[in-house]
Ligand SMILES: C[C@@](CO)(OP(=O)(O)O)[C@H](O)COP(=O)(O)OP(=O)(O)OC[C@H]1O[C@@H](n2ccc(N)nc2=O)[C@H](O)[C@@H]1O
């Protein structure tokens with residue numbers, strides 16, 4: 001049995017995000033195209049056979065340990081196991097902004113489920129891990145399955161997709177946006193017609209939009225300014241409920257030229273869109 005592994009926990013983009021209805025429990029029904037980025041956090045899992053339980057080597061600002069999705073994911077696996085498991089210490093190399101629409105928390109949960117399934121040799125199927133993940137957040141299943149996908153329902157009904165693996169400039173306007181607040185806004189578009197997808201959806205995502213964008217532009221001038229700036233160079237869009245935005249470029253050098261000219265004071269990064277999650281690429285290497 002291996003005792004330590006470091007695994008990627010990538011970001012996602014919602015290349016488009018349509019709100020097509022509402023469930024009786026108030027949750028919004030979405031149609032969205034998820035793609036991963038070759039950029040994200042790293043998690044290191046080290047087994048501690050002499051010390052039972054799950055520990056983090058550092059806490060995240062503003063997140064109580066029991067609310068941390070890494071701890072919640074590890075405990076969800078322990079609850080499923082039929083025998084005692086060795087303890088584990090988990091360290092986080094955090095690069096993704098929190099609450100930015102890049103799915104960092106959901107991705108951390110998925111990397112924990114997939115990583116500990118491997119390290120603890122639990123042999124749970126992807127379906128079983130995605131089910132556990134859905135209990136932690138709507139975006140966890142796509143990270144568990146590891147393939148770019150068209151998502152329906154709350155984003156858990158997934159059809160694998162192969163959008164172009166373009167380069168992105170991702171900007172983080174200096175504000176934080178609460179997902180619940182955006183979904184409760186009166187002016188939110190909630191009736192975008194459903195689109196039909198072919199089984200091998202290639203996703204000409206440039207034709208689609210993010211239905212949260214108008215509301216977010218109005219409420220957060222920082223996002224509006226960044227979108228207006230990035231739009232000069234091509235289509236720019238919000239991911240999830242924001243605050244991060246992205247512009248798409250065919251090559252790394254084209255993306256870097258725009259990145260170098262960004263207004264001072266704004267953070268972000270340049271990354272490539274990838275249809276196989278870096279987490280699954282790494283696991284294939286290990287197996
Ligand atoms: C919008 C998306 C798109 O990928 O991403 P993010 O912006 O969070 O990255 C996700 O669907 C985010 O799903 P999830 O991560 O589970 O949402 P949460 O933050 O738990 O949701 C906070 C609140 O927003 C509302 N909510 C959320 C999702 C949804 N489909 N309909 C809703 O009405 C609910 O009131 C919920 O209690």
Ligand SMILES: Nc1ncnc2c1ncn2[C@@H]1O[C@H](COP(=O)(O)OP(=O)(O)O)[C@@H](O)[C@H]1O
Pocket residue numbers: 060062063067068069070097098099100101102103104105106107108109179240242
């Ligand atoms: N390990 C974690 N990493 C990031 N956020 C976490 C984590 N655990 C819990 N959270 C909480 O989840 C919220 C949403 O995080 P995240 O998935 O990064 O953003 P978003 O849903 O906007 O894409 C954060 O604001 C934070 O309070």
